Amino acid sequence: MTIPAVDPAARTTPGETLVEFRDIGMTYETGTTALEGVDLTVRRGEFVTVVGPSGCGKSTLLRIAAGLESHTDGTCETSTDRVGFVFQDATLLPWRSVRRNVELLAELNGLPAAERAEAAAEAIDLVGLAGFESSLPRQLSGGMRMRTSLARSLTLDPDLFLFDEPFGALDEITRQRLNDELLRLFAERGFGGLFITHSVAEAVYLSTRVIVMSGRPGRIVDVVDVPFDLPRDPEVRYTAEFGELVGRVSHSLKEAHA
Amino acid sequence: MTQLANTPSTTAPDTTTPGATAPVSGRRRRALLATVWPPLAVLVVILGSWTAASALLGDQSFLLPAPHRVITEGLGDPIVLPEIVEALGQTVLVAFIGLAIAVVLGVGWAIVMLQAQWAERSLYPYAVILQCIPILALVPLIGFWFGYGLPARVIVCVLIALFPMVSNTLFGLQSVDRSHHELFRLQRVSRWTTLWKLQLPAALPAMFVGLRTSAGLSVVGAIVGDYFFRRGTPGLGSLMSTYTSRLLAPELYASVLVAALLGVVIFVTFGFLARLVVGRWYGATKS
Numbered sequence: 001m002t003i004p005a006v007d008p009a010a011r012t013t014p015g016e017t018l019v020e021f022r023d024i025g026m027t028y029e030t031g032t033t034a035l036e037g038v039d040l041t042v043r044r045g046e047f048v049t050v051v052g053p054s055g056c057g058k059s060t061l062l063r064i065a066a067g068l069e070s071h072t073d074g075t076c077e078t079s080t081d082r083v084g085f086v087f088q089d090a091t092l093l094p095w096r097s098v099r100r101n102v103e104l105l106a107e108l109n110g111l112p113a114a115e116r117a118e119a120a121a122e123a124i125d126l127v128g129l130a131g132f133e134s135s136l137p138r139q140l141s142g143g144m145r146m147r148t149s150l151a152r153s154l155t156l157d158p159d160l161f162l163f164d165e166p167f168g169a170l171d172e173i174t175r176q177r178l179n180d181e182l183l184r185l186f187a188e189r190g191f192g193g194l195f196i197t198h199s200v201a202e203a204v205y206l207s208t209r210v211i212v213m214s215g216r217p218g219r220i221v222d223v224v225d226v227p228f229d230l231p232r233d234p235e236v237r238y239t240a241e242f243g244e245l246v247g248r249v250s251h252s253l254k255e256a257h258a
Numbered sequence: 259m260t261q262l263a264n265t266p267s268t269t270a271p272d273t274t275t276p277g278a279t280a281p282v283s284g285r286r287r288r289a290l291l292a293t294v295w296p297p298l299a300v301l302v303v304i305l306g307s308w309t310a311a312s313a314l315l316g317d318q319s320f321l322l323p324a325p326h327r328v329i330t331e332g333l334g335d336p337i338v339l340p341e342i343v344e345a346l347g348q349t350v351l352v353a354f355i356g357l358a359i360a361v362v363l364g365v366g367w368a369i370v371m372l373q374a375q376w377a378e379r380s381l382y383p384y385a386v387i388l389q390c391i392p393i394l395a396l397v398p399l400i401g402f403w404f405g406y407g408l409p410a411r412v413i414v415c416v417l418i419a420l421f422p423m424v425s426n427t428l429f430g431l432q433s434v435d436r437s438h439h440e441l442f443r444l445q446r447v448s449r450w451t452t453l454w455k456l457q458l459p460a461a462l463p464a465m466f467v468g469l470r471t472s473a474g475l476s477v478v479g480a481i482v483g484d485y486f487f488r489r490g491t492p493g494l495g496s497l498m499s500t501y502t503s504r505l506l507a508p509e510l511y512a513s514v515l516v517a518a519l520l521g522v523v524i525f526v527t528f529g530f531l532a533r534l535v536v537g538r539w540y541g542a543t544k545s
Contacts, residue, residue, distance in 0.1 A: 068440055085444055091437045095459050095539040108445040108455070136539050 015044035018080055018160040018192040019065050025073030033217035034060050047186055047193035049203040052213030053257050058196045062162050084158030086166045090145035092137040099133040102151045123151035143174035163195040179205055180234050187231035204245045214256035222252035323508045332512025342513050349493040352480040356415020360472050364423025372431045389421040397486045406489040414483035419476040426468025430461025463540040466532035473524045
């Protein structure tokens with residue numbers, strides 16, 4: 001499987017709907033309501049970030065989209081089978097080298113060895129891990145492990161990319177660098193992204209749209225469009241406009257929390 | 259059974275700092291000396307007290323022959339030594355057949371229990387009971403049922419060695435993180451693929467812990483079975499039994515010593531094997 005090069009322009013203007021949540025609700029048997037009346041659509045070329053307090057069900061939303069969790073109300077439709085899921089931790093298999101870890105998903109999907117080797121080599125290149133193919137996860141830093149995890153998902157050439165707070169455990173510098181690279185990948189490949197995070201700055205920097213959720217039961221309380229161009233200049237973080245957007249999202253978060 | 263690293267090690271290679279080999283080797287040699295000296299000192303004390311006690315016993319010293327007599331009249335004796343070596347071979351054979359069967363049964367048992375909670379709930383108690391049964395009391399019964407030859411001895415071995423394999427394998431198989439399971443679930447793979455590519459490799463370190471314990475127990479099992487059955491080719495157990503009944507203390511001590519050495523060799527060998535197979539990626543595996 002080769003990762004086809006795509007005309008960036010075709011992919012950065014919002015395209016077909018990849019996942020659509022309609023009036024999603026999740027009430028556990030214990031009576032706790034995790035999510036209530038969530039409507040959300042992610043199209044190709046959109047990068048949607050969900051921020052909200054801990055326990056607001058934002059991860060649950062992502063897991064519903066992936067089919068890892070069920071919901072009790074509403075509908076969730078994904079229109080593609082090529083879904084990438086990046087976990088909170090890198091979830092690498094410690095006995096496999098970087099190359100064999102990156103090959104894993106293609107291997108599980110029954111791709112011939114030559115094709116998966118090619119896809120893995122390309123993905124490893126894309127995340128800047130060339131030269132570390134034979135390293136074992138325990139020999140890598142946290143940031144490099146996360147890159148390996150990203151590369152592994154990239155071999156699927158996902159239309160829809162789901163991220164469950166992937167950079168939460170990383171230090172600020174590593175996190176910013178990975179944000180830059182993720183943005184670059186997004187601009188190049190134009191998938192649809194749904195990204196869960198605690199960090200408001202990360203949310204604004206990465207997204208085309210930020211969704212603010214309230215505490216339990218999780219509801220959407222604000223939707224903020226981010227107007228900055230793609231590919232995005234890292235310096236945009238230090239502009240007044242960026243600060244204003246961060247301020248607005250933080251304000252909504254605080255209100256929802258009160 | 260959850261102790262994955264129960265022995266200290268000074269020789270585990272530090273794979274994270276490949277550049278720093280020169281100072282490490284000196285440090286390692288000193289560390290090795292530090293691990294060799296203390297037990298050696300204890301050995302000297304034991305041998306000293308042993309010799310003294312034997313001398314104090316005077317004409318009753320046949321009860322506790324001095325250490326050098328274990329060598330001269332036991333291991334060094336041209337008639338006794340071949341006897342012991344042949345018995346050792348027989349014991350090793352029984353122990354390894356027993357261990358192989360225990361490994362296959364134990365891993366199989368654990369995999370079956372892994373498949374469903376009800377399977378674990380119905381089968382695990384029997385693994386625990388197996389562990390608690392006084393096997394010694396069962397040994398004569400096993401003789402009645404299966405005769406007194408090799409099969410009966412192997413069965414004793416398996417009964418004694420099985421539990422650590424079952425419990426450690428199950429622990430290892432169940433130690434896989436939820437997110438790893440979800441990673442596989444997202445690709446919609448069969449449970450056999452998950453078992454083969456995720457759970458079994460993840461369980462290997464725990465399985466080696468079980469293997470090492472089971473191997474030691476298997477030797478004990480081989481000797482115990484042999485001690486009771488005493489028919490066919492004699493193993494170390496038969497030999498010990500014979501020496502005991504004839505009050506041949508030096509010969510008896512010599513065979514006990516050989517049995518203990520066999521245990522140590524097996525322990526070290528399986529520790530080495532574990533490091534060879536999983537030490538590369540599993541940090542806490544030590545020999």
